[in-house]
Amino acid sequence: MTATTHRIVVLGAGYTGMLVAIRLARRTRKLDVSITLVNPSARFTERLRMHQIATGQELAHHDIREILDGTGVDFVQGWATAIDPTAQNVSVDGDELAYDELIYALGSTAETTLVPGVAEHAFTLDDPRLAHEFAGKLSALAARGGSVAVCGGGLTGIEAATEIAESHPGLRVTLISSGEPGAMMGDKARTHLRKALDRLGIVREIGVRVAEARPDAVELADGTVIGADLTLWTTGVRVSPLATEAGIETDARGLIVVDPTLKSVSHPMIHAVGDAAAVRQAWGQVHGTCQSGLPTAAYTADVIAAELRGKTVRPFRFGYFHQPVSLGRRDAVIQFTRADDSPRRLYLTGWAARTYKELVSGSPVPTFKASKKMTMNVQLSKGGRATRATV
Known part of the structure; x- marks a missing residue:
C-alpha cells in the first residue's frame, strides 16, 4: 500500500455491507484504493431466512472470505468498539484501523431492553x-x-x-x-x-x-x-450506539443523519447505509428493509467511485415497490406498493407469491457474486415523481 492509497473501511458485513464492499471494489479496480470489510462473524447471515433457521431448516453456509474471493477486499474478523472521526480510525478488538472514508453499515436488532424479562x-x-x-x-x-x-x-x-x-x-x-x-x-x-x-x-x-x-x-x-x-x-428496533458515542450526528433512534448523498451531515467522510442511516425522501422517511438497504449500498459505492474520479453525483432516490411476506413454505402474499410503501391494488397470493418471495429471499448472495463481474441493478423503483423533489 502506497502513501497515496485511499483507504476505505466498511463496518458490517450484512446485506448492505457486503454489497457496498464488492461493488466498490469493482468500481475502483483501476484506482489506488484499499477496501477493508469488518465483521464479528466469518459467516454471512441471511437475515431474510432467519425464521426458517428457527424452525430447524438447514440453509446453505456462506463464508464471507469465499464470497469476497477475487475482489481484493481485505476481511477483518472482529468487533468494532469505537470510532474516532477526528483521527479517522476505528478500534477493532483493540487494534486501530485507519480510514480516509468510512462506510457505516451496522444493521439493527430487535429491541429487547424496554420490556421486563x-x-x-x-x-x-x-x-x-x-x-x-x-x-x-x-x-x-x-x-x-x-x-x-x-x-x-x-x-x-x-x-x-x-x-x-x-x-x-x-x-x-x-x-x-x-x-x-x-x-x-x-x-x-x-x-x-x-x-x-x-x-x-x-x-x-x-x-x-x-x-x-x-x-x-x-x-x-x-x-x-x-x-x-x-x-x-420480533418487535422494536435497536441500532448500534457506536455512531452516537463517537459524536457523529444521529437522530433520536441512533441512526446517522445523512445528506442527500448519504454522507454524515457532521462528518462527510462517513457514509451510512441500510438500517444505520436516517434517509429522507420527498415522500417521507425510509424505513429499514433489505429492499431499501441494498439500493443505499449500491448508491454509496457508485458515489465514492465517482467522486474519486472527480465527477459530480446526484442525490439518492428511492421508492418502495413491494411487501413480500412468506406464510410458511407453501404460501405467501405479495402486496405491491407506491413509493411511500402504501398499498396499490395489485397483489399476489398462493403459488405465484411463494415463488416470487423465494426469488426475493434468495437473490442477495447471487447478486454479491455477480457484482464481482458486472454492475448489478438492485433497485426496483426510484419512486418516480414522488422522489423528484429536492430534500
Whole structure:
C-alpha cells in the first residue's frame, strides 16, 4: 500500500455491507484504493431466512472470505468498539484501523431492553446461533404439544409465526401484536393473510402490548397472562450506539443523519447505509428493509467511485415497490406498493407469491457474486415523481 492509497473501511458485513464492499471494489479496480470489510462473524447471515433457521431448516453456509474471493477486499474478523472521526480510525478488538472514508453499515436488532424479562426469557432472530437453539427447543416442545408466543405483528413476526405453525402443527402458536397484522397491506392481501393464519391455527392477541416476558408465559398490559413455553421477540428496533458515542450526528433512534448523498451531515467522510442511516425522501422517511438497504449500498459505492474520479453525483432516490411476506413454505402474499410503501391494488397470493418471495429471499448472495463481474441493478423503483423533489 502506497502513501497515496485511499483507504476505505466498511463496518458490517450484512446485506448492505457486503454489497457496498464488492461493488466498490469493482468500481475502483483501476484506482489506488484499499477496501477493508469488518465483521464479528466469518459467516454471512441471511437475515431474510432467519425464521426458517428457527424452525430447524438447514440453509446453505456462506463464508464471507469465499464470497469476497477475487475482489481484493481485505476481511477483518472482529468487533468494532469505537470510532474516532477526528483521527479517522476505528478500534477493532483493540487494534486501530485507519480510514480516509468510512462506510457505516451496522444493521439493527430487535429491541429487547424496554420490556421486563425479554432479554432474559425471549429469543430473537438476530443471531443464527440463537435461532438454532430455538429450533432445537421447538422440536422437543412439539412432541408434547407445548405453546409458543410470537411477539410482534410486523412482517418478521408474521413470517415466524406461520413458519413455526406449519413446521410444528402440534404446537399452540399465539401471535401477539399491538396492531393488526398486515395493516400496511390492502384489504384483499390482508384477507388472504388472515385466512392463512386461520388455516395454520394461529391464535391472535391483537391491540395489546406485552408488559413482561416470563420463563413460561407472557403477561399483557391488561393483566392477561398467556402461557408460553417459548417466546420469540420480533418487535422494536435497536441500532448500534457506536455512531452516537463517537459524536457523529444521529437522530433520536441512533441512526446517522445523512445528506442527500448519504454522507454524515457532521462528518462527510462517513457514509451510512441500510438500517444505520436516517434517509429522507420527498415522500417521507425510509424505513429499514433489505429492499431499501441494498439500493443505499449500491448508491454509496457508485458515489465514492465517482467522486474519486472527480465527477459530480446526484442525490439518492428511492421508492418502495413491494411487501413480500412468506406464510410458511407453501404460501405467501405479495402486496405491491407506491413509493411511500402504501398499498396499490395489485397483489399476489398462493403459488405465484411463494415463488416470487423465494426469488426475493434468495437473490442477495447471487447478486454479491455477480457484482464481482458486472454492475448489478438492485433497485426496483426510484419512486418516480414522488422522489423528484429536492430534500
